Amino acid sequence: MFDLIDFKAMLIIALIFIPLEQLLPLHGEQALTRRHWLNDVFYLLFNGILVKFGMLAVVGAAMLLIGRFVPEGLTTAVQSQPLWLQAIEALLIADIGFYVAHRTFHAVPFLWRFHAVHHSIEEMDWLAAHRVHPVDQILTKSASYVPLFALGFSSEAVLIYVLIYHWQSVFIHSNTRIKFGPLKWLVASPQFHHWHHANERQAYDKNFAGQLPFLDLIGGTLLMPDRMPEKYGVDEPVPQLYHQQLIYPFVADAEPAAPIAEASPAAAAKSE
Ligand SMILES: [Zn+2]
Numbered sequence: 001m002f003d004l005i006d007f008k009a010m011l012i013i014a015l016i017f018i019p020l021e022q023l024l025p026l027h028g029e030q031a032l033t034r035r036h037w038l039n040d041v042f043y044l045l046f047n048g049i050l051v052k053f054g055m056l057a058v059v060g061a062a063m064l065l066i067g068r069f070v071p072e073g074l075t076t077a078v079q080s081q082p083l084w085l086q087a088i089e090a091l092l093i094a095d096i097g098f099y100v101a102h103r104t105f106h107a108v109p110f111l112w113r114f115h116a117v118h119h120s121i122e123e124m125d126w127l128a129a130h131r132v133h134p135v136d137q138i139l140t141k142s143a144s145y146v147p148l149f150a151l152g153f154s155s156e157a158v159l160i161y162v163l164i165y166h167w168q169s170v171f172i173h174s175n176t177r178i179k180f181g182p183l184k185w186l187v188a189s190p191q192f193h194h195w196h197h198a199n200e201r202q203a204y205d206k207n208f209a210g211q212l213p214f215l216d217l218i219g220g221t222l223l224m225p226d227r228m229p230e231k232y233g234v235d236e237p238v239p240q241l242y243h244q245q246l247i248y249p250f251v252a253d254a255e256p257a258a259p260i261a262e263a264s265p266a267a268a269a270k271s272e
Pocket of ligand 1: 119
């Protein structure tokens with residue numbers, strides 16, 4: 001049985017990223033206790049509970065539906081490969097799933113309301129990485145996990161992917177100026193993902209991949225200028241507290257001041 005709240009992993013991540021952001025900050029003026037940081041601590045501590053139960057339900061249901069259609073010869077072939085090869089394939093397949101789901105969340109106005117919660121981050125840091133609406137997190141992660149389970153990848157290969165995803169997702173949101181040189185086309189970096197969060201028109205609907213930027217190159221959605229963004233977030237009025245953000249996607253239409261369909265980056269890009 002998994003831990004509902006993995007305090008040990010949270011503590012290790014905090015003990016690594018808090019000093020790292022102080023030593024090598026991208027935005028040096030940004031305070032450790034920046035705006036809404038406590039709300040993101042709440043996400044860090046408790047959001048995972050909803051996500052874990054949701055994923056059990058969605059991945060379980062998906063496997064019941066599609067599992068029987070996967071040829072046994074295919075899963076046997078996958079499992080007969082060495083672990084290192086399975087891990088590389090798992091990473092690639094999972095990130096393709098992530099790319100497609102993430103792009104869909106930007107393109108479909110109703111789904112965008114869920115994802116707008118994550119894009120409401122105005123100051124990027126390791127903690128902000130955890131601000132994801134559970135529906136967004138459950139569906140996007142399921143798009144990565146279901147193909148891996150359906151194809152029969154070994155639990156070790158899936159675990160390697162999960163660990164890489166978790167650490168990298170925190171790192172790419174962090175307020176650090178670590179750059180990857182030529183590897184930036186292969187491995188997602190803060191430079192790559194900060195541009196995904198930039199509140200600049202040229203950056204809307206760019207850099208969807210979780211780990212592998214070349215997927216955006218193939219998909220025609222890559223953006224990596226040499227400078228770093230100065231402004232992050234969205235213009236629409238996403239509320240600031242956890243419980244308000246949970247219900248925001250369901251009540252967003254009632255907001256007369258800024259209709260979501262006009263304010264979302266996806267819609268703005270479409271109207272260009
Ligand atoms: Zn996004």
